Amino acid sequence: MKSLFQFQFQEVTMKPKIDSTSFGSITVEGETFEYDILIRLDGRVEKREKMLSKGKYGTSHKISLEEAEHIYEEGTEKIIVGTGQTGFVELSEEAEDFFMKKKCGIELFPTPWAIERWNEIEGRVSAMFHVTC
Numbered sequence: 001m002k003s004l005f006q007f008q009f010q011e012v013t014m015k016p017k018i019d020s021t022s023f024g025s026i027t028v029e030g031e032t033f034e035y036d037i038l039i040r041l042d043g044r045v046e047k048r049e050k051m052l053s054k055g056k057y058g059t060s061h062k063i064s065l066e067e068a069e070h071i072y073e074e075g076t077e078k079i080i081v082g083t084g085q086t087g088f089v090e091l092s093e094e095a096e097d098f099f100m101k102k103k104c105g106i107e108l109f110p111t112p113w114a115i116e117r118w119n120e121i122e123g124r125v126s127a128m129f130h131v132t133c
Contacts, residue, residue: 014043015125018115023085026111026131036060039118039127041073048128053092061088061133068095071128076104080118082111082129089130 016039019027025034028045036048050060052067061084063071068091071079079099083089087110091099099106109117111129118127 015039015122016043016045018118018129021082021085021111021115021129021131024132026082026115026129034131036128036130038071039129041076041124041126048130057092060130061090063089063091063095063128065092065094065098068092068098071126072099072102072104073126075124076102076126077124078105078107078121080114080121080125080127081106081108082114082118082127082131083108084130084133085111086133088133 016029019030021027025032026037028037028039033045036050038046038048040046049067049070052070053062053064054060056064056066081089089108091106091108107117111131114127114129
């Protein structure tokens with residue numbers, strides 16, 4: 001008689017630690033990026049697709065619906081947004097509505113503060129960090 005074993009695997013996420021930021025760069029786990037980044041639920045670091053917003057608004061300081069859809073991943077509970085060294089980035093109304101409909105919390109802070117928040121928060125969280133302005 002054969003036994004049937006089912007294994008259930010929990011999703012393992014590696015939330016990378018952000019070391020620091022300065023105007024024009026951000027350092028994650030010892031690697032410095034000189035552009036805006038996204039950190040995905042699985043811990044991958046990607047370059048921000050800011051042209052999704054810049055193409056619509058002429059600036060990457062306002063997050064468009066298209067960029068919000070790109071940032072969001074199914075199952076995300078919260079997104080941390082680093083709004084730049086002095087806090088210029090904001091959500092468009094459409095982006096804000098999109099996150100609300102997805103029941104995804106969003107926290108916006110100037111990037112140095114957003115890094116502190118990122119390093120302390122737990123759960124199904126992703127992030128976007130603007131590294132200038």
